Amino acid sequence: MRYAMAIDTKKCVGCSDCVVACQTENHVPIGYCRDWVVEVMDGTYPQLEMEIRSERCNQCGNAPCVRCCPTGASHFEEGGLVLVTADKCIGCGACIQSCPYDARYSHPDGHVDKCTFCNHRVEVGGKPACVEACPTKCMYFGDLDDPGSDVSKVLKTRKSKTLIPEAGTEPYLYFLI
Amino acid sequence: MASRRDFLRVSAFGIGGMFVAAAGLKLQASISDLNERSDKLYLNLIKTPTYCEVCFWKCAGWVYKTDEGEIWKIVGNEIDQHCNGRFCPRGTGGVGMYHDEARLKTPLIRTGERGEQKFRKASWEEALDMVAKNLQNIADKHGPETIALLSHGSGGKYFTNLIKALGSDSSAAPSFSQCKGPREIAFLNTFGEEVLSPERTDIRDTRCMVLIGAHIGENMHNGQVQEMSDAIDKGASIITVDPRFSVVAGKSKFWLPVKPATDIALLLAWIHVIIYENQYDAGYVEKYTYGFDYLKQHVKNFTPEWAYGITTIKPGTIRETAREMANASPAVIIHPGRHVTWYGDDTQRLRAVAILNALLGSWGRRGGFYQPESMPVPSAPHPPYPKPRKTWRDALNGKFNMTELPLASEFVEASLPDSDRDLQYKAWIVNGTNLIFTLPDQQKTIDALKNLEFVAVVDTMPMEITAWADVILPECTYLERYDSIRNSPHRLPSIAVRIPAVDPKYDTRSAWWMAREIGLRMGLDDYFPFETQEEELDWQLKELGTSLEEMTRKGVKNFERSWDDLYIAKGQEMEFFTNTGKIELYSTSMAAAGFDPLPVYTKHELPPAGFYRLNYGRAPMHTFSRTSNNPNLTDLMAENTLWVNPKISKIEGIENDQYVWLENSKGIISTFPIKVRVTERIRWDSVYMVHGFGHQNKMLERCFGKGASDTELMSIVHKDPVMGGTGMRGNFVRIHIEKPQEELS
Numbered sequence: 001m002r003y004a005m006a007i008d009t010k011k012c013v014g015c016s017d018c019v020v021a022c023q024t025e026n027h028v029p030i031g032y033c034r035d036w037v038v039e040v041m042d043g044t045y046p047q048l049e050m051e052i053r054s055e056r057c058n059q060c061g062n063a064p065c066v067r068c069c070p071t072g073a074s075h076f077e078e079g080g081l082v083l084v085t086a087d088k089c090i091g092c093g094a095c096i097q098s099c100p101y102d103a104r105y106s107h108p109d110g111h112v113d114k115c116t117f118c119n120h121r122v123e124v125g126g127k128p129a130c131v132e133a134c135p136t137k138c139m140y141f142g143d144l145d146d147p148g149s150d151v152s153k154v155l156k157t158r159k160s161k162t163l164i165p166e167a168g169t170e171p172y173l174y175f176l177i
Numbered sequence: 178m179a180s181r182r183d184f185l186r187v188s189a190f191g192i193g194g195m196f197v198a199a200a201g202l203k204l205q206a207s208i209s210d211l212n213e214r215s216d217k218l219y220l221n222l223i224k225t226p227t228y229c230e231v232c233f234w235k236c237a238g239w240v241y242k243t244d245e246g247e248i249w250k251i252v253g254n255e256i257d258q259h260c261n262g263r264f265c266p267r268g269t270g271g272v273g274m275y276h277d278e279a280r281l282k283t284p285l286i287r288t289g290e291r292g293e294q295k296f297r298k299a300s301w302e303e304a305l306d307m308v309a310k311n312l313q314n315i316a317d318k319h320g321p322e323t324i325a326l327l328s329h330g331s332g333g334k335y336f337t338n339l340i341k342a343l344g345s346d347s348s349a350a351p352s353f354s355q356c357k358g359p360r361e362i363a364f365l366n367t368f369g370e371e372v373l374s375p376e377r378t379d380i381r382d383t384r385c386m387v388l389i390g391a392h393i394g395e396n397m398h399n400g401q402v403q404e405m406s407d408a409i410d411k412g413a414s415i416i417t418v419d420p421r422f423s424v425v426a427g428k429s430k431f432w433l434p435v436k437p438a439t440d441i442a443l444l445l446a447w448i449h450v451i452i453y454e455n456q457y458d459a460g461y462v463e464k465y466t467y468g469f470d471y472l473k474q475h476v477k478n479f480t481p482e483w484a485y486g487i488t489t490i491k492p493g494t495i496r497e498t499a500r501e502m503a504n505a506s507p508a509v510i511i512h513p514g515r516h517v518t519w520y521g522d523d524t525q526r527l528r529a530v531a532i533l534n535a536l537l538g539s540w541g542r543r544g545g546f547y548q549p550e551s552m553p554v555p556s557a558p559h560p561p562y563p564k565p566r567k568t569w570r571d572a573l574n575g576k577f578n579m580t581e582l583p584l585a586s587e588f589v590e591a592s593l594p595d596s597d598r599d600l601q602y603k604a605w606i607v608n609g610t611n612l613i614f615t616l617p618d619q620q621k622t623i624d625a626l627k628n629l630e631f632v633a634v635v636d637t638m639p640m641e642i643t644a645w646a647d648v649i650l651p652e653c654t655y656l657e658r659y660d661s662i663r664n665s666p667h668r669l670p671s672i673a674v675r676i677p678a679v680d681p682k683y684d685t686r687s688a689w690w691m692a693r694e695i696g697l698r699m700g701l702d703d704y705f706p707f708e709t710q711e712e713e714l715d716w717q718l719k720e721l722g723t724s725l726e727e728m729t730r731k732g733v734k735n736f737e738r739s740w741d742d743l744y745i746a747k748g749q750e751m752e753f754f755t756n757t758g759k760i761e762l763y764s765t766s767m768a769a770a771g772f773d774p775l776p777v778y779t780k781h782e783l784p785p786a787g788f789y790r791l792n793y794g795r796a797p798m799h800t801f802s803r804t805s806n807n808p809n810l811t812d813l814m815a816e817n818t819l820w821v822n823p824k825i826s827k828i829e830g831i832e833n834d835q836y837v838w839l840e841n842s843k844g845i846i847s848t849f850p851i852k853v854r855v856t857e858r859i860r861w862d863s864v865y866m867v868h869g870f871g872h873q874n875k876m877l878e879r880c881f882g883k884g885a886s887d888t889e890l891m892s893i894v895h896k897d898p899v900m901g902g903t904g905m906r907g908n909f910v911r912i913h914i915e916k917p918q919e920e921l922s
């Protein structure tokens with residue numbers, strides 16, 4: 001089993017519903033976020049191109065945050081999920097520094113926090129809150145080992161990319177282009 | 178390696194917030210037990226149905242609560258046609274409306290001058306007595322017809338019932354004269370029917386959609402955004418006409434960066450190409466339309482070459498895009514937009530849009546415009562309303578005869594000290610609309626407010642308008658109240674209910690209750706036959722074959738259509754609700770009223786040297802000025818920015834993130850500075866900002882003084898002579914690095 005997510009940049013309008021859906025679902029305190037929207041512009045008026053995408057933890061296969069965690073709070077779980085055990089986290093912030101995607105933040109309760117692919121929902125057969133909320137249905141989630149999953153199917157038919165592949169982190173967050 | 182700092186982070190504080198140990202923010206549970214609890218909730222949920230009130234789209238959804246009974250999250254109702262189970266960011270963040278600690282908490286009675294913001298707390302008893310007494314005095318002294326209601330949202334119905342029972346028919350919503358009015362009048366005079374809300378655009382099955390200044394995706398009209406996404410998936414082409422590189426421009430096959438205020442010339446050229454290249458749907462045009470020959474003659478000289486000189490869009494592009502539309506016909510939508518009060522000839526522009534749709538045979542066709550149906554909901558039985566001695570039309574003195582609805586902006590004119598209107602207003606009830614930020618020419622609105630004998634404002638939040646009230650009645654949010662049955666037209670007729678998820682916070686009440694309490698105090702008992710809203714809803718729902726109990730479980734109910742007529746069947750005989758019974762390319766009503774029966778292009782004023790056209794629009798995470806203080810949504814976007822082209826930033830010597838002041842051509846200076854966003858996404862002759870920021874009410878702690886208000890810079894208003902819409906895009910601003918001194922006049 002290998003969970004992954006693909007985000008269709010052709011459909012994403014950058015509305016941030018994913019952000020607020022995550023914040024409410026996961027009780028992320030106001031002022032913090034586990035996912036965010038990025039807009040990249042290219043060209044000069046009127047020859048312009050724009051890519052909009054919703055970003056979050058890449059649930060890396062070779063996760064620098066897990067490697068550098070001194071307490072084992074950052075760890076891998078079933079399906080390749082990278083998670084943080086809050087009780088074990090001492091808030092040293094090494095993982096924050098090591099993440100090339102800036103996906104982690106210091107929670108005001110003193111531990112590090114980040115996207116979990118909503119494993120509490122996934123475990124009971126649901127999808128991450130962002131995926132279910134997105135009004136453009138631009139997010140696809142599922143098990144890459146299952147060829148019938150939404151994410152496997154869309155990755156088969158569409159061109160995609162990952163972010164900062166040169167960092168060697170084996171990201172599992174794909175962007176359809 | 179690209180770093181995220183090269184990018185514009187559209188939403189949320191991520192980086193900034195990450196390393197800051199904010200005090201006082203406490204998670205309600207630690208991560209591990211949160212997961213456990215979420216599991217449980219995910220399987221075994223307590224949910225209450227509602228329909229969203231953060232904007233007019235009214236998506237139906239479910240409110241989930243935590244074990245402690247606090248509102249946790251709001252998600253869409255799967256079977257709802259407005260949202261298909263998915264809310265927009267504002268709807269998801271609607272929880273913030275409930276939690277906002279700046280909410281109005283008790284009734285308030287004015288102690289200082291109007292506008293001074295001096296109030297004292299009052300009991301409901303005292304506040305309602307005062308409203309009833311004042312309305313009664315005014316009704317006795319000047320006649321009940323001098324009482325006007327200005328509203329936007331669910332509460333409007335109940336206060337309309339109140340003023341009608343008194344003998345006034347003056348109930349207006351700015352959503353008509355400041356927004357979609359020209360569109361509705363243009364379509365009414367072409368197809369005999371309005372576009373309605375939600376729009377009857379069949380986007381999900383379209384093959385080509387043309388957006389003219391409509392920035393779907395930035396305006397988060399949920400169903401439209403969703404269907405646009407579906408259409409993109411299915412390979413539909415999008416043609417976007419916008420001087421600004423909108424989000425959807427970035428998803429379009431063609432982006433036409435039109436010179437502002439020249440859209441009609443482009444539309445006429447498209448009509449020219451489609452007619453003279455024989456690209457129109459000849460069978461449809463012949464069978465269903467009236468006035469084709471007039472139209473053909475009319476557009477003879479409106480060639481793409483002619484339009485090029487006006488719009489700066491190349492003739493080749495005009496032809497290519499016209500063919501793109503024609504190839505998709507009839508599954509093509511020239512989208513009528515929603516906020517269309519721009520330059521004062523808006524009804525004519527929308528007539529051109531309607532004509533183009535008619536030529537391509539898209540009205541009543543799959544992938545074009547479907548024929549919506551709504552479920553008629555009976556209103557509570559009551560005696561007939563007294564006939565008003567004067568009607569809202571008497572407040573227009575013979576102007577804007579083609580409007581079908583009262584005009585909020587003309588209520589202002591008819592409330593001014595020197596008004597010569599045949600009907601002059603003496604009292605306003607205002608519900609759910611921040612008129613100071615809604616109506617252009619703020620000074621006029623303020624002059625009217627000063628002149629009125631009585632002003633009552635009903636709202637959930639302190640707003641600029643509440644400062645002008647004699648009495649403020651605090652409304653509970655949509656999450657804390659019942660409301661009327663939603664029966665908006667759609668593909669299937671449907672109903673949705675709003676059931677309170679929690680008890681009203683603070684000393685707040687529903688508009689239903691307030692209107693009734695005022696009515697009872699004025700002896701209008703017969704117009705408020707039900708003692709509780711539950712009883713009224715249950716009665717109405719039983720008339721519809723269901724019940725409050727069933728709807729509390731389901732939230733939404735879709736019904737079968739009464740006819741199988743979502744689209745016009747091939748060869749079907751049709752009678753349209755126009756004078757000729759046909760789709761009127763040539764409008765007989767407009768001709769009779771002395772207006773151009775076929776749209777013409779008129780030149781609009783250009784910005785003077787050193788000035789830029791002030792363009793404005795929407796952000797997906799906010800609705801007008803009403804959400805600016807919502808803690809969840811402010812977190813996504815806390816202030817608006819001033820978009821300027823890099824060329825302009827050089828000329829003006831300004832940089833990204835610098836704060837500047839704006840001054841319009843009438844010398845009005847923005848109260849607050851606005852942050853500069855240098856971007857290629859905008860033309861050099863205009864600047865752009867998102868509407869709804871620059872709040873001046875200090876009670877709005879989070880958003881006070883954040884960003885600038887576009888409305889306060891709109892002192893030039895181009896009124897649409899056809900229906901009275903207020904064109905607001907003819908305002909020009911210049912940029913100041915230091916705050917300029919106001920000239921003493």
Ligand code: SF4
Pocket residue numbers: 229230231232233234235236260264265266267268269397398399400
């Ligand atoms: S579009 Fe968004 S704000 Fe408007 S009703 Fe729907 S969920 Fe609410």
